Amino acid sequence: MTYRRLDIQLPSPAPGVQLTLLAHQFGKRGNGRSVYLHAGLHADEHPGLLVLQHLLAMLVQLDAAGLIDGLVTVVPYANPIGMSQRLFGAVVGRFDFENGENFNRNFPRLDQQVAAHVADVSDRTNTPEIYRTLFADMLGKATATTPSQALKLELARLAIEHDIVLDLHCDTDCIAHVYASELQASRATLLAEIMGAPVLLLEPHDAGGGAFDQVHSSAWGTVQAAGLLSEHQSGFSATIELRGQADVNDEPAAADASNLLRFLGSERVLSAQALCAPAPVTQTASVFPLDGASHVPCPCAGVIVYRKAPGDRVSVGEVIAEVVRLDGREFNQRVPILSTVDGLMIVRQLKKLVRPGERAALLAGKRPVRDRHAGSLLLDF
Template sequence: MTYLKQDISLPGMGPGIAPRLVTHTFGNPHSGKSAYIQAGLHGDEHPGLLVIQHLLVLLKSLDQQGAIAGCVTLVPYANPIGMAQRVFGPIVGRFDFENGENFNRNYPTLSDAVREQVASGKGAGMTARDWKAFFQAQLDAQQPPRHVTGAMKLELSRLAMAHDVVLDLHCDTDAIAHLYASRLQSARACKLANQIGAPVVLVEEPESGGYSGGNSFDQMHANAWSALVEAGLFTPETAGFAATVELRGQIDISDELAQNDAEAILDFLAQEGVLSQEAATGKPRPHGAAQVYPLEAASHIPCPCSGVVVYLKEPGQQVLKGEVIAEIVTLDGDQFNERVPIVSDVDGVLVVRQLHRLVRNGQRAAFVAGHALQPGHRSSKLALDF
């Protein structure tokens, strides 16, 4: 049995206020492939927090059985700063109160350093372990941030880049399970999605900025390894793998869901060689159910006015271009119970809708994944209002 718990202190936020990160590592980090899993990077997204707790119990048992071929590091809460941000009760943990920045933005860029190493001729004989050490050296050379959020991001980066597989557990407002990943790793992303039961995998080109519009946590890892794949030093199957896993909606929290998600993740790690095959649960999964959608063909459909939104479609249902998927009941119009339709501008599947039904003009009403980019369609980068 090999288990290590570590506390990582962060700079103080004020007198007597010193946040910290906690890590749990099972297995031998110097043997075999490794995986890193974190939850709660957005402080108001909580399904992953419960999944991590179930993973802790399962991994403790697997460690005692000697079923961990490499090692797995879990961070049960990746953002103590955001989790502490409350406004009269509710947690407002997606953006930093200090500067308004999304907590899942502006992580270090390592792909440029990778390309320089490759161009110098020093990268040809480097193994995956060598590259992980290279990533650590690049991060260690960075000037330590004075701001607590910057320090937290750097610590999370160091933790993640030391591993082969990185899973960042999130959720959306009211949604089906779905994944974000690099196009180069679509096949592995689909394997993970099929384990979890996520029918939608959204992929983007390396270095695109895509859904995050600013170097998200998983892109830091994916882009560094994508540069190595593009250089021909690794294949999509042998390179490191990273994905953002959206575990349905904010209120989809139960022990049943969390246990199933935890077991599904472990089955995926067994496929990846992080765990022994004996560690797999053997439970049937919805194989072949996941569909890949290009992120740039997705549509964030805005609300045409303010009011109470009434949805006519459930997450996971197919929608057609021109189809009415919801109506907004205006509250200040001249007509009683006046309704303004919300129309899909793409053919695809409804992935996300608003949880809180009182909406404002221009707010995202729905997120629809499609296959075909429409002429004149705007970029799919997420706006700052959700």
């Protein structure tokens, strides 16, 4: 058995309160590659928490059989701060009560530091191990002052030491989908198809926002874009959206965990004997650019009624939903919400009482959406 437990202490937010980040590790660095997975960075998104419990049980069995070739690190809950934020019973774990910041934004990016290093170094002898050590050294010099900053820095430091980083999320009511860098399109497509995610959103290297997976992709992507490593030599990171907030059930969670193991097998983290024959791909993933993603707002307050469901095709100008005004001059007065793209509906609201400007739907199209600016493609809501 190679199992190790890591307990990382975070700064105390108040007298008598101690926050701890927990990580489980299996295997060791060797012939295999290394992978980091976590869930619950948005602490009100719970499907991934159950998926990782199933995955941990599977990893214990693989470890006992000596079938883990590389290193696997699993953080079963990535945000103890957000998990403790309850307002009248409900977990409010997407934004930090301290300053209103999205917990999945403003992680440290390494692209500028890496670009400066690459420009200054004349020795072009390149291996992934050299860069992994470089990135870890850069994050090792970073500092944090608040508990939330310390949490983000510790997560970044854990993850950057691995070849592959997978961040498990969900949305409100949606189909499964994957976000990844356009520099890693082939591996991201394989991941989406193994996970049964019908949609893959590819973001440019400078998408902005500072999401967790960009710690990894900003560093490796800078090296890859400079032509120093190929796509498959470079590290790979992705965000996996595991359907909707209400989709917390053992059967899909166990299937997701098995599919994650299949992806780890494809990346040489697990022994070839660890897995049964891969499940056949039942559908290919539709690939969309992130700048073609349209966040369609609600036009007014009221009860939203959808005409389209996640996974449905949509066309520009087509009615995807209606908001029933509760204070209208007419009874059952409705304001239509129209599609802004030709593509797919990915996400819709789970709660149906909406306010003006709230996102009614996330749609994916092939063409860049007007008024979406490069460098700010990830919204903060």
